[in-house]
Amino acid sequence: MAEINLLSKYPKAKRNIEARVANKNENRIIALKFGREYFDGTREQGYGGFKYDGRWLPIAQDIVDHYGLKAGSSVLDIGCAKGFLVKDLMKVCPGLEVFGIDISSYAVLNCEQETVGRLHLGDARSLPFPDASFDLALSINTIHNFDKKGCIKALSEMTRVAPKAGYVQVDAYRNEEEKNIFLDWVLTAKTHGTPEFWKKLIFEANYKGDYYWTIL
Numbered sequence: 001m002a003e004i005n006l007l008s009k010y011p012k013a014k015r016n017i018e019a020r021v022a023n024k025n026e027n028r029i030i031a032l033k034f035g036r037e038y039f040d041g042t043r044e045q046g047y048g049g050f051k052y053d054g055r056w057l058p059i060a061q062d063i064v065d066h067y068g069l070k071a072g073s074s075v076l077d078i079g080c081a082k083g084f085l086v087k088d089l090m091k092v093c094p095g096l097e098v099f100g101i102d103i104s105s106y107a108v109l110n111c112e113q114e115t116v117g118r119l120h121l122g123d124a125r126s127l128p129f130p131d132a133s134f135d136l137a138l139s140i141n142t143i144h145n146f147d148k149k150g151c152i153k154a155l156s157e158m159t160r161v162a163p164k165a166g167y168v169q170v171d172a173y174r175n176e177e178e179k180n181i182f183l184d185w186v187l188t189a190k191t192h193g194t195p196e197f198w199k200k201l202i203f204e205a206n207y208k209g210d211y212y213w214t215i216l
């Protein structure tokens, strides 16, 4: 269990915060459906076009190296969206058994061709897999979408299905300035706080994996 940034190679996003603030409540309601608008609608409503561009490849390589994954190892990506990370993990480590789960039928129905049959529709708070099914569970920028009780449930589910290794990343802020940017920009997060807040929650959930923060 360690604080480690495995997304250090993720490109920094460009954000027009003013445009999003304008219709924040409406955009939030739309985004929380995790449907077409959230992924492939306007930037105010979510990603503004969620397309594969290979950005996860160096991150996938870092994950494989860090956890010593090899052909036959099994990985679950919780909140996998269209399966970009699932695809890239399989690309950098041929023979790796990678699966994903997401609440969005839009995302799963529009997944990367290489991930067809590997993505499940389901809820991170109640994973439909037996105990110790995977060598590693990942969840990137997903768990903060739940209320506090849901975050604890999702974290404990990660450790239940992958007791050997986990990596969770959530939105966080370290000071008032970062908090204000976060509050203006983020549409879907229901639980948020400082790294210290998250560390307490992780402890409460008895989560045993690694963790890091997305700071906007």
Ligand SMILES: C[S@@+](CC[C@H](N)C(=O)[O-])C[C@H]1O[C@@H](n2cnc3c(N)ncnc32)[C@H](O)[C@@H]1O
Pocket: 034, 078, 079, 080, 081, 082, 101, 102, 103, 104, 107, 122, 123, 124, 125, 139, 140, 141, 142, 145
């Ligand atoms: C911010 S996106 C992150 C997607 C991907 N992990 C990434 O980092 O690009 C959050 C994802 O969580 C999914 N999600 C939201 N609620 C969920 C739930 N209850 N169970 C599983 N996935 C959920 C959304 O559909 C969306 O794909």
